Amino acid sequence: MYKPIYLFIGLRYLWNSRLTSFKKIITVLSIIGISIGILSIIITLSLVNGFQNEFKKNILSFIPHLIITNKNYYINESDFPKDILKLQNIQKVSSFISSKVLIKNKKNIGIGEIVAFKENNYNFFRNYNIKNILYTLNSQENNIIIGKQLAKKLNINVNDLIKLIVFPNSKKNLLTKKFNEKIFKVTGFFSTNNEIDNYQILINTQIALNFLHYYNNYVTGWRIWLKDPFSFNINIFETKKNNLLFLDWQLKQGELFKAVQIERYITLLFFISILLVVGLNVVITLTVNMIEKKNIIAILQTQGLCRKKIMLIFITLGSSTTVIGNLLGTLISFVLILQKNFLNLLTNIFFNDISIPIEIFPFQIFLINIIFISISILSTLYPIWSITKSTPSKILSNE
Structure with a gap:
């Protein structure tokens, strides 16, 4: 028997050869959406770090603070x-x-x-x-x-x-x-x-x-x-x-300081927006999965699987999607950042002769991934709780 059972069942629900093409497309799109979100946040923060570093280096290194x-x-x-x-x-x-x-x-x-x-x-x-x-x-x-x-x-x-x-x-x-x-x-x-x-x-x-x-x-x-x-x-x-x-x-660099502050607030707003999108994505995907599998949940309960383990099955399902999306988005963002010529090429489509300053802080990347994974796990709790609070007899009575 596979142990832990909730991990095995959760991963089977995520991907297996018997899934219909529609479900596979939904899973892939969900992962891609999370990847794009994490990729956008990492690249944006790296750009903000780069611009702030250039500001400190080229302006604040010459004038007293x-x-x-x-x-x-x-x-x-x-x-x-x-x-x-x-x-x-x-x-x-x-x-x-x-x-x-x-x-x-x-x-x-x-x-x-x-x-x-x-x-x-x-x-x-x-x-x-x-x-x-x-x-x-x-x-x-x-x-x-x-x-x-x-x-x-x-x-x-x-x-x-x-x-x-x-x-x-x-x-x-x-x-x-x-x-x-x-x-x-x-x-x-x-x-x-x-x-x-x-x-x-x-x-x-x-x-x-x-x-x-x-x-x-x-x-x-x-x-x-x-x-x-x-x-x-x-x-x-x-x-x-x-x-x-x-x-x-x-006092001397007031306008530039305001620009840096606005840049920070816009980045924070962008980060919160991406978090909300990821959270809603997880909630919607997981809710659809759970509604579809409510009969299976009732059968698992009648066979003695406790409510806690059933919740862990769907937590595994929801969080695994986010983890895969995070890893994929982080990997792609690193590749794009290391290939600065590609980012410069994209920027030069809209602006001429602009060199993009980029600086990566590993702790920031780690913190972003932890926050995204935490939000995805928290997003799974309500739909899981709402579906598992029903008794097996009530779920199966309509069958």
Whole structure:
């Protein structure tokens, strides 16, 4: 005798040589529907992960995720709030000197932002790809390195002399206070393929202190990079605490952040919709099977098969369909993801020259499969309970 009996009977109901062509088609379509659902979810999540990774890499790696300063943007380094270091999300912290400036050369005028470079702190500028010219930013010469797009916009070349003008921080002194201005030599360009190429200017820290009339122990504030900027909530701080201001990256990249948030909500809605479709698919398929086999259920009960084992038969039938669909959908999605050219080909039908960033998280795939299987098992409980609550005599009385 086959053991366990409920597993053997459940799999026999799923597929055997005596099934009619119509029932085989229904079973195959059910599996295909679940496969398409799981495939769509995995590919969509992989695309969302890829886009978020590109967002972090290309944008959030260059701008600080949190800035701590005061209303004057001029603060003593000893005022740094050390309790911020207790956050587990902190990746690196650095003081910085920065200011908006007016850029003037022979023919053009533009606006940029100077960022001070510390000679012993090359790691913060490794993504700028300017290691071979960083030595020019020394404390003895008024040299600067500017973004390639900014240089192109103002028609600036290497070794050109340009004038930088700093505006007063206070609006009250805008007309009365003399502007700081100085001539600088452009010793090179940086290109990060990021928006900072359009406005940022690198300058030596000591030169910046003299240019901005800062005392040696004063800075503009502190820049903080986080391990996961998406999980950071600025509301855990008071926006003004001890005369300090906490400014997060969402203020500067608000529109992009909203786009990422909308992307997340759409993915969640899509995931819930697929779950509902799969659940309804299992319920309908299983209900039809059970109505058809209600007489067999009654006969099994009269032969001594308990209600629990009868329920396990149909749980096996419903969950096996989902398991097969999940495995098939996961396998196909992996093949499609690994063959990026195929996905790019499909995308280029609607959009031209778009490279699709894809990133797979195995834990996400495992969790998706577990959720789908759990939903399918839960979907079987009501139709099973409703059909097995009837007594064999009541079912067979109509025969």
